[in-house]
Amino acid sequence: MTEASSAAGFTPAAADASAAILIEKLNLWYGDFQALLDVDLRVRAGAITSLIGPSGCGKTTLLRSVNRINERLGYVRTTGSIRLWGLDVLDPSVEVAQLRKQVGMVFQRPNPLLLSVRDNVLFGTRVHLPDGRPPNRVEGDRIVEEALRQVLLWDELKDSLDRRGTELSLEQQQKLCIARLLPVKPRLLLMDEPCSALDPAGTEAVEELIWKLRGDYTILIVTHNMAQARRASEECVFMLLGEIIEHSDTASMFLNPANDQTAAYIEGRYG
Amino acid sequence: MSEVAHAADRRDAAWWIDRVVQILVLAGGLSAIVFIAGIFVFITREGAGFVFDRFDFREFFGSPRWTPTSSHNPTYGALALIAGTASVTGLAMVVSVPFSLGAAIYIGEFATGRVRETLKVLVELLAAIPSVVWGFIGLSIMNPLIIQTFDVPVGLNVLNAGVILGLMAAPIMTTIAEDALKAVPDTYREAAEAMGATRWQVTFKVVLPAARNGLVAATLLGVGRGFGETMAVLMASGHSINLPTSPFDSVRALTATIAAELGETAAGSDHYQALFTLGIFLFLVTFAINFAADVFVRGGQRKRRRRGRRPAASANP
Amino acid sequence: MIQNKGSDTLVNVAQAWAEEYAALRPGTAVAVTGGGSGTGIAAMINGTVDIANSSRKMKDSEIELARGNGNEPIEFVVGYDALAVYVHPDNPMDEISLEQLAALYGEGGDIDSWSQYGVEVPGCGSDEIVRVSRQNNSGTYVYFREAVLGDRRDFRLGSRDMHGSKDVVDLVENTPCAIGYSGFAYATDHVKMPCVRKGEDGDCVSPSVDSAIDGSYPIARPLFMYTSGQPEGVIREYIDWVLSDEGQCIIYEKGYAPRGDVDCS
Numbered sequence: 045m046t047e048a049s050s051a052a053g054f055t056p057a058a059a060d061a062s063a064a065i066l067i068e069k070l071n072l073w074y075g076d077f078q079a080l081l082d083v084d085l086r087v088r089a090g091a092i093t094s095l096i097g098p099s100g101c102g103k104t105t106l107l108r109s110v111n112r113i114n115e116r117l118g119y120v121r122t123t124g125s126i127r128l129w130g131l132d133v134l135d136p137s138v139e140v141a142q143l144r145k146q147v148g149m150v151f152q153r154p155n156p157l158l159l160s161v162r163d164n165v166l167f168g169t170r171v172h173l174p175d176g177r178p179p180n181r182v183e184g185d186r187i188v189e190e191a192l193r194q195v196l197l198w199d200e201l202k203d204s205l206d207r208r209g210t211e212l213s214l215e216q217q218q219k220l221c222i223a224r225l226l227p228v229k230p231r232l233l234l235m236d237e238p239c240s241a242l243d244p245a246g247t248e249a250v251e252e253l254i255w256k257l258r259g260d261y262t263i264l265i266v267t268h269n270m271a272q273a274r275r276a277s278e279e280c281v282f283m284l285l286g287e288i289i290e291h292s293d294t295a296s297m298f299l300n301p302a303n304d305q306t307a308a309y310i311e312g313r314y315g
Numbered sequence: 316m317s318e319v320a321h322a323a324d325r326r327d328a329a330w331w332i333d334r335v336v337q338i339l340v341l342a343g344g345l346s347a348i349v350f351i352a353g354i355f356v357f358i359t360r361e362g363a364g365f366v367f368d369r370f371d372f373r374e375f376f377g378s379p380r381w382t383p384t385s386s387h388n389p390t391y392g393a394l395a396l397i398a399g400t401a402s403v404t405g406l407a408m409v410v411s412v413p414f415s416l417g418a419a420i421y422i423g424e425f426a427t428g429r430v431r432e433t434l435k436v437l438v439e440l441l442a443a444i445p446s447v448v449w450g451f452i453g454l455s456i457m458n459p460l461i462i463q464t465f466d467v468p469v470g471l472n473v474l475n476a477g478v479i480l481g482l483m484a485a486p487i488m489t490t491i492a493e494d495a496l497k498a499v500p501d502t503y504r505e506a507a508e509a510m511g512a513t514r515w516q517v518t519f520k521v522v523l524p525a526a527r528n529g530l531v532a533a534t535l536l537g538v539g540r541g542f543g544e545t546m547a548v549l550m551a552s553g554h555s556i557n558l559p560t561s562p563f564d565s566v567r568a569l570t571a572t573i574a575a576e577l578g579e580t581a582a583g584s585d586h587y588q589a590l591f592t593l594g595i596f597l598f599l600v601t602f603a604i605n606f607a608a609d610v611f612v613r614g615g616q617r618k619r620r621r622r623g624r625r626p627a628a629s630a631n632p
Numbered sequence: 633m634i635q636n637k638g639s640d641t642l643v644n645v646a647q648a649w650a651e652e653y654a655a656l657r658p659g660t661a662v663a664v665t666g667g668g669s670g671t672g673i674a675a676m677i678n679g680t681v682d683i684a685n686s687s688r689k690m691k692d693s694e695i696e697l698a699r700g701n702g703n704e705p706i707e708f709v710v711g712y713d714a715l716a717v718y719v720h721p722d723n724p725m726d727e728i729s730l731e732q733l734a735a736l737y738g739e740g741g742d743i744d745s746w747s748q749y750g751v752e753v754p755g756c757g758s759d760e761i762v763r764v765s766r767q768n769n770s771g772t773y774v775y776f777r778e779a780v781l782g783d784r785r786d787f788r789l790g791s792r793d794m795h796g797s798k799d800v801v802d803l804v805e806n807t808p809c810a811i812g813y814s815g816f817a818y819a820t821d822h823v824k825m826p827c828v829r830k831g832e833d834g835d836c837v838s839p840s841v842d843s844a845i846d847g848s849y850p851i852a853r854p855l856f857m858y859t860s861g862q863p864e865g866v867i868r869e870y871i872d873w874v875l876s877d878e879g880q881c882i883i884y885e886k887g888y889a890p891r892g893d894v895d896c897s
Contacts, residue, residue, distance in 0.1 A: 144511035155502040468809035575767040579670025
C-alpha cells in the first residue's frame with residue numbers, strides 16, 4: 045500500500061503547467077465511515093483527467109469534494125486541503141456559490157431544471173449576474189446561442205428554445221446540462237459518469253463533445269467505462285478503497301500499469 | 316386475476332383473503348361515491364321546492380336582504396351572505412398563504428432534523444384545535460384586542476374572522492404545500508446548487524416553479540376550508556347582515572346562517588328550503604374549488620409522468 | 633320516559649324540573665334537550681316529542697301543520713321571562729323607552745349613535761351603536777319583534793345576531809359600544825340593565841322577577857309547554873307538578889317569574 049500511495053505523487057511530464065487542482069492529505073468521513081484516506085492529487089490544467097476504480101472506491105466522493113457539493117448531505121467531515129489555482133476550497137470563508145461558479149458539474153443522470161431550454165442555459169447568469177444584473181433579451185439570445193453551439197445542440201434546438209429541458213432526449217439533456225455551465229465561464233468541469241444513462245450513440249456524441257472542450261476547460265471525469273477513460277482522457281487516476289493507487293498519463297496506464305491492482309482492474313479481473 | 320387462480324387451481328387462505336380485502340376496499344371506494352351522491356341528492360331534494368317555486372335569481376344573488384322570518388314580507392337575498400363568506404375567506408387567504416407557504420418552505424427546504432420534526436408536529440397540532448375553540452378565541456380574545464388596537468366599536472368583524480380562519484386553514488395548506496415541495500425531485504436542487512445557486516435561489520427559482528401546481532392546489536384547498544368553515548366564523552364574524560366595505564365591518568357567512576337558523580326552522584317551510592338552497596350553492600362552490608385543486612394536482616402529476624416517460628422511450632430506440 | 637325538547641331560554645329550568653322530579657318520582661324519567669323553540673315546535677309537529685318547550689306562541693301555520701299530522705297542540709303557560717336590555721357597565725344610560733328601542737332595532741329606524749340618545753359612552757370613541765340581536769327564528773327574537781317593533785315591522789339588517797342568550801350578554805360585556813336584549817336570567821355582574829319605559833311618560837321599570845310577575849315590566853313574555861292532545865297519565869302528572877307551587881318555585885329560583893303568586897320561602 046505504501047508503495048501504491050507513493051504512486052499518487054507521480055508527476056506527469058506536462059506538470060510544468062500550473063496545476064488546476066492540488067489536493068493534499070484529503071481525508072473524508074461519512075459519519076463514522078472513512079471514504080477517502082490521505083488522498084494527494086495534482087490535476088493538470090487544461091487536460092482531461094479520468095478517475096477510475098471499482099464501485100465504492102471513493103472516486104465520486106473525491107469529485108464531489110472539489111465543489112463541496114458533498115456537504116449537502118450534512119454528515120460529511122473533511123480534513124486536508126484542496127486548492128484550485130491556489131484557492132483553498134475547504135477554507136470556511138470560501139463562498140460556495142463563488143466556488144461553484146468556477147467549477148461546473150455534470151451529473152450521472154441528466155438533470156436539466158424544470159424550465160425551458162433557454163432558461164436552463166441562462167440559469168447561471170441569473171444566479172451569478174456576471175454584469176451585476178441579469179442579461180437582457182439580446183444578450184440572453186447571444187449567450188444561449190453561443191452555449192448551445194459549443195455543445196453542438198444549436199442546430200437541433202434553435203427552434204425549440206421554449207421547450208422544457210426535461211422533455212428532450214437524454215443525450216440532448218446531458219448536452220444541455222453541459223451547455224448551462226458555460227455562460228458563467230467556469231475553469232473546471234467535474235463530470236460524474238456523464239454517459240452512464242445514455243445509449244451507445246448518445247455516449248459517443250457526449251464523449252466527442254467532452255473531447256472538444258479539452259483545452260478550454262480543465263476536466264475531471266469519473267467513469268466506470270475503461271474504454272471511455274482510454275478514449276476520452278489524457279491522464280488517468282486509479283482509486284481503490286478510498287486511496288489513489290496509481291496516476292499516470294492514460295496511454296501508459298493502459299499499456300503498462302505500474303501497480304498489480306491497477307493491472308488487475310484494467311484487465312477486468314474485478315470491479 | 317380469478318382466471319389465473321383458476322388456471323393454477325390454488326384457492327388457499329391467501330387467495331380468499333385477497334378476494335375479501337379487494338371487495339372491502341372496493342366497497343370503501345364506492346361508498347365515497349355513494350355518500351357524496353347521497354348528500355347531493357338529499358340537499359337538492361330538501362331545497363328543490365324553493366328552487367322551483369320561490370327562487371328569484373335576481374333577489375338571491377342581487378339583494379342583501381335576508382329576512383326569511385319576516386311576518387309580512389319574507390325576502391331571501393343571499394348577496395350579503397355571499398359577500399360575507401367571500402370577504403372573510405379572502406382575508407383568510409391573505410393571512411394564511413404567506414404564513415403557510417413560508418412555513419412549508421422553511422420546513423421543507425431549510426429546517427433539518429429536530430427543528431423540522433418539531434415544527435411538523437406543531438403544525439399538525441394546530442390543525443387539531445377544534446373549530447369552536449377558534450371561535451371562542453375570536454369572541455373573547457380577538458374581539459377586545461381589535462377594539463382596543465383599532466378603536467372600533469366592535470371586534471367581531473371580517474378582520475377577526477379572517478385571521479381566525481387564516482390560522483385554521485394554515486395547517487392543511489402548510490402540510491399540502493410541504494408535500495408539493497417534497498415531491499420536487501432532489502436532483503433539481505442538487506443541479507442548481509452545483510451551479511452556485513444559494514439555498515434561497517434554489518427555492519425561489521427552481522423548487523417553487525416546479526411545485527407550482529401543488530402549491531396552487533394547497534391554496535385552493537385552503538380556500539375550500541375557509542368557505543366551508545362554520546362555527547368559528549359564526550362566532551367571530553359578528554353574524555351581521557352587511558355588505559362589508561372595510562375589514563372592520565361585521566358580516567355574516569353562508570355556513571353560519573345555515574348553522575344558526577336550520578335548527579329552529581320547521582321542516583318543509585320556505586325558510587327551511589331556502590337554507591337548503593344556500594346549502595346547494597355552498598356545495599357547488601366547494602365542489603368547484605376542490606375539483607379545480609384536483610385538476611391542478613393531476614395536471615402536475617401527468618406532466619411529471621410524461622416527462623419521465625418520453626426521454627426513457629427515446630433512450631431505447 | 634318523557635321526551636322534552638325545545639327553547640334554550642327554558643332549557644336550564646326544564647333540566648332543573650326534570651332532576652327534581654326524578655328525585656320525587658323515581659319511576660318517571662324526563663329527557664330534556666334544548667335546540668331552541670323552533671326545534672321543539674318542529675318536533676311537536678312531527679310527533680317525536682311528548683312536551684315541547686317554547687319561549688314564543690306557536691304560529692297558526694305551525695298548529696295547522698301539527699293537526700295535519702294528527703297532533704293537536706295543547707298550550708300551557710309555565711312562567712314568564714323578563715327580556716332585559718343590556719348595555720356595557722361603563723355606559724351611563726339608565727333608562728330607555730320602547731320607542732327608542734324601536735327606532736334603533738326596527739326597519740327604517742334612524743338611531744345609529746349614542747349621542748342621539750344623549751349619552752356619551754366611555755371607551756366607545758366611534759359613538760356608533762353596536763346592535764346585538766338574536767338569530768332570526770329564536771323565540772327571543774320573535775317575541776322582541778312583537779313586543780317592541782309591532783306585528784308589521786321587521787328588524788333592521790346589520791345587527792350582530794348571536795346564537796344564544798348567553799352570547800348576547802358575553803358580547804355586550806366586552807363591547808363598550810354595544811346594546812343587546814336577552815333573558816333576564818342571563819344577567820351577570822358585568823353588564824348593566826337600564827330600566828324600560830313604555831311611552832314617553834310611562835314608569836321606567838327595571839327588569840326583575842317581581843316586575844315580570846306583576847306585569848309592570850313591558851317586555852316580559854310567557855314561556856310555554858306544548859303537549860300533543862290533552863296530556864294523560866305520567867305526562868299529565870308531570871305538567872301538573874310543573875304548574876304546582878313546588879314546580880313554580882324552581883322556575884322562580886332560576887330567575888324567571890312564576891305564573892302567579894307562590895310562596896317559596
